Amino acid sequence: MTTIGAPTQIRQVEVADDFPGILAVYAANNWSHARTPERLRTAVERADLALVAVQDDVIVGFVRTMSDGAFAVYIADILVLPDRQGQGTGRELLRTVLDHYPLETFHHQVLIAERDADGFYRRMGMSAVGAFGLTAFIRTQKK
Numbered sequence: 819m820t821t822i823g824a825p826t827q828i829r830q831v832e833v834a835d836d837f838p839g840i841l842a843v844y845a846a847n848n849w850s851h852a853r854t855p856e857r858l859r860t861a862v863e864r865a866d867l868a869l870v871a872v873q874d875d876v877i878v879g880f881v882r883t884m885s886d887g888a889f890a891v892y893i894a895d896i897l898v899l900p901d902r903q904g905q906g907t908g909r910e911l912l913r914t915v916l917d918h919y920p921l922e923t924f925h926h927q928v929l930i931a932e933r934d935a936d937g938f939y940r941r942m943g944m945s946a947v948g949a950f951g952l953t954a955f956i957r958t959q960k961k
């Protein structure tokens with residue numbers, strides 16, 4: 819994996835070494851995944867692509883995807899340590915993911931935007947599905 823723009827390195831996850839740092843990024847953002855580390859570790863291990871952003875040997879960001887490797891990719895989670903947000907790390911992580919699944923062959927790159935993050939995805943050139951006359955459907959635990 820290439821290094822993109824020092825001092826932040828974007829590289830593929832080495833689960834054994836990186837998992838504590840990844841867990842810390844989820845915990846710092848108060849994401850529920852951090853309450854079930856074994857399940858989160860499974861999700862990281864089974865990701866099609868899992869990347870960390872590293873600054874000064876500290877994992878400051880993480881992204882993981884699920885994909886059939888041919889037509890579709892689902893960007894499951896992307897998150898950055900709160901005190902490192904707004905410094906371009908999310909952009910570096912998402913850009914690397916989007917470039918990894920080129921639209922010359924992949925039909926779509928999809929995700930579900932949490933809370934106030936939709937502006938970030940629009941800034942990254944993504945569109946809400948309604949812009950294409952599409953509707954996304956979901957079943958969820960969330961009330």
Ligand SMILES: CC(C)(COP(=O)(O)OP(=O)(O)OC[C@H]1O[C@@H](n2cnc3c(N)ncnc32)[C@H](O)[C@@H]1OP(=O)(O)O)[C@@H](O)C(=O)NCCC(=O)NCCS
Nearest residue numbers: 897898903904905906907908909931932934935937938941
């Ligand atoms: C969303 C998140 C991953 C973005 O990462 P980040 O490192 O803070 O974002 P960046 O600094 O790379 O921002 C890239 C661009 O998006 C913009 N942006 C970032 N977050 C935004 C937001 N919530 N709303 C609108 N624009 C946003 C930035 O201003 C920047 O714009 P620019 O090109 O004009 O400079 C990060 O804020 C985060 O971890 N949030 C908490 C977890 C979360 O909600 N994840 C998304 C789940 S769907």
